[in-house]
Amino acid sequence: MIPPDDDAVAVQPAFDELGRLSFAEHSLESLLQRVTALAAGVLPGEPVISLTILTDRGPSTVASSGELALRLDEEQYRLDSGPCLAAASTGQTSEIVDTRAPSDWPDFAPHAAAAGCGSVISFPLPVREKVAGALNVYARRFTVSDRRTRALVSRFADYAVVPVSNMYLYESAVERADHLATALDSRAVIDQAKGMLMERFTLTPDQAFRALTRVSMQTNTKVRDIAERFVATGDVPGLPTRHGVAGTGAVADGC
Structure with missing residues (x-):
């Protein structure tokens, strides 16, 4: 156990590393794993750590x-009750000092005790841009009533929330951008197919789109895929072609 006066010196390298974690060097998964590994290394009692979001x-x-x-963690999710859920949802530190004693979570505490966990503390991650979560510390060799332990967990969570929430925001922005790009690509090829149908067969925009959607429903195929094939080949069963409607009759039929 590290003497209290040495706490700051002992844990500062971990805090410095948290501050240096970069998107370029980590995926979301590897960054989160590094955060939990650092927590397990600096908090006393050889705890196991998790992050709930x-x-x-x-x-x-x-x-x-x-x-x-x-x-x-998963037992608490199953029960819909426990310190990790309470901390993440309320923003208040939640703890079980002794899992063998009565607690606010009578269903979860005996399960934790049977698994070999003597005490639990879940510290809420400070909310940043709608990222809500908790840093969960499960320990066998110390009790969460120790003020020094609480201070270390609190300080670590304050440091950890910066790279964790920033990475979540970054990943969310990338995902939204990918979805937007896909949507724009889909719209472009559908509009191109509609334009080809309108030009060749004097259809209205609505008629051209209905022709695409009709074939989509008949073949259980995405409208985008129907449009891509038509743009590439000019011939999709059920859609108008230069020689009429492939497989369904006249151009006006079904449009």
């Missing part, structure tokens, strides 16, 4: 330093 789809463990932490 809350989204519209519910809670999930995005990283853990050991199987025990993952199992205990």
Whole structure:
């Protein structure tokens, strides 16, 4: 155990590393794993650490330093009750000083005790840009009532939230950009197919689009895929061609 006066010196390298974590060197998964590994290395008692993140789809463990932490997180998700969920959803530190004693989570605490976890502290990640979560510490060799332990967990969470939330924001922005690019590409090829149909067969925009969607429903194929094939070949079964409607009759029929 590190003497209290030496805490700042002992843990500062980990905090410095948190400040240096960059998007260029890490994926979201590797960054989160590094955060949990650093936490396990600087917090006393050889704990196992996890990170819980809350989204519209519910809670999930995005990283853990050991199987025990993952199992205990998932048990709380199953029960819909426990310190990690309470900390992430309320923004208040939640703890079980002794899993063998009565607690606010009578269903979860015995499960944690049976798994070999003596105490739990879940510290909320400060909310940044709608990223809500908790840093969960599961320990066998110390109690969370220790003020020094609480201070270390609090300080680590304050440092950890910066790279974690920034990486989430970055990943979300990239995902949105990819979706936008895909949507724009789809619109472009559909508009091109519509234009070809309108020019060749004197159709209105609405008639041309209905022709594409009709074939899409008949063949259970995305409109984008129908449009891409038509633009590339000029011949899709069910769509008008230079010689009429492939397989369905006159151009006006079904449009």
